[in-house]
Amino acid sequence: MTQREYPVTKSDEQWRASLTPAEYAVLRQAGTERPFVGEYTDTTTEGVYSCRACGAELFTHTEKFSSHCGWPSFYAPSEADNVELREDRSLGMVRVEVLCAQCGSHLGHVFEGEGYPTPTDQRYCINSVSMRLSPR
Template sequence: MADAVPTEPAPKVSLSDDEWRTRLTPAEYAVLRQAGTERPFVGEYTDTETEGVYECRACGAELFRSTEKFHSHCGWPSFFDPASSDAVILRSDTSLGMRRVEVVCASCHSHLGHVFEGEGYPTPTDQRYCINSISLRLVPKD
């Protein structure tokens, strides 16, 4: 897995904190803009199998597809690959006294979750993008 991008591109969608607070609910703001985490097993997309595209709840950018979603039983929606290689940005995260890789929306730099690898899931990439449901909006396939 690639380490965090050393120099990030500027976000395409850039709003002030007040504008984000107006656009998002307090719970969405806490996760998307303050890098919070929703409790496990409570998110609306944890176990869904609906076909479609998962967009960023903050800006509407396409992030993941249902064809890359899998059941990891970790409590959050899991994907083995983003919709495209430039849909997300990976950042080094050393909070909580450990080294993790944060996943943010490339379009608006909102926090989505973390990516892990080498956990032994039978997926093509051996990666688990562990994403907060509240960071996503599912657009069902027609």
């Protein structure tokens, strides 16, 4: 992960103990869950999406939209400083990685200019396993 200090910190051993193997692979090793299998891909439940690693608020149902890409999509975080954006040059391409601003866990990536009819023209493509939905 990054060298930055986050408000929520744990040792690698503590992260492994508090997360399932699938959660750890995505949140702490920047993995990606398979498309169309995540529990929140198609949900329209009203509520707040929080980081599964530390519980910090990330998104709400009001920013969620159906992109048909295979992962939950949001056009913005609920508050801009809830997430950290970082350049990602893995896999032979340049992307923008989305991290939890409280613990530095990997959430997914953000893309721009895809033509979705949203207020920001951005798509925060987020792994379901990186979040927990608290229904209203």
